């Protein structure tokens with residue numbers, strides 16, 4: 001089942017997507033979308049998913065990410081609001097209800113934070129895994145640094161008691177209370193380290209294992225260099 005999006009629909013969807021994504025945000029903009037799309041299609045082929053659904057969902061999955069990150073609207077979740085927006089976009093393009101529902105489910109369930117919708121379909125699992133793979137490995141390491149700088153955080157912070165820090169600065173749903181206290185290495189310790197164990201597909205699990213090993217080694221070494229012991 002190797003059917004991907006047909007033209008001119010693909011061009012039209014990218015045109016719409018581009019009006020939402022920043023060209024210069026390496027962590028969440030167009031370049032993240034292109035990486036996730038490639039990975040989601042690769043996983044989708046292995047897992048025999050409907051590639052048309054996977055492609056549409058990957059291109060549109062983060063259209064409201066920027067709004068959530070920078071508009072600070074209380075309770076705004078880009079997976080929920082983004083999925084509502086995508087429903088309108090796809091309906092306007094005249095896509096079948098079944099396709100729209102399937103794409104929207106992928107988008108609604110792509111987030112790893114608690115209180116979210118679980119991915120139920122193979123297409124949603126492909127998007128989830130592809131999106132999370134972009135948080136780890138060499139890409140994840142650069143991306144995490146990028147996000148730290150974007151939020152004007154230190155790249156590296158030493159804390160004596162990581163669990164005490166978690167209680168003080170991380171809410172139950174995983175969101176950060178005071179962004180200024182956070183850093184790239186704390187994000188790795190408290191969130192990214194666990195990502196590889198959250199994969200839904202066999203392909204995702206295999207790739208995540210390799211990426212996680214690289215990232216573990218990087219942050220271990222970084223810690224030693226920062227302490228001056230290496």
Ligand SMILES: [Fe+2]
Pocket residue numbers: 061062065078110111
């Ligand atoms: Fe997202």
Ligand SMILES: [Fe+2]
Pocket residue numbers: 032036061062131
């Ligand atoms: Fe994403």
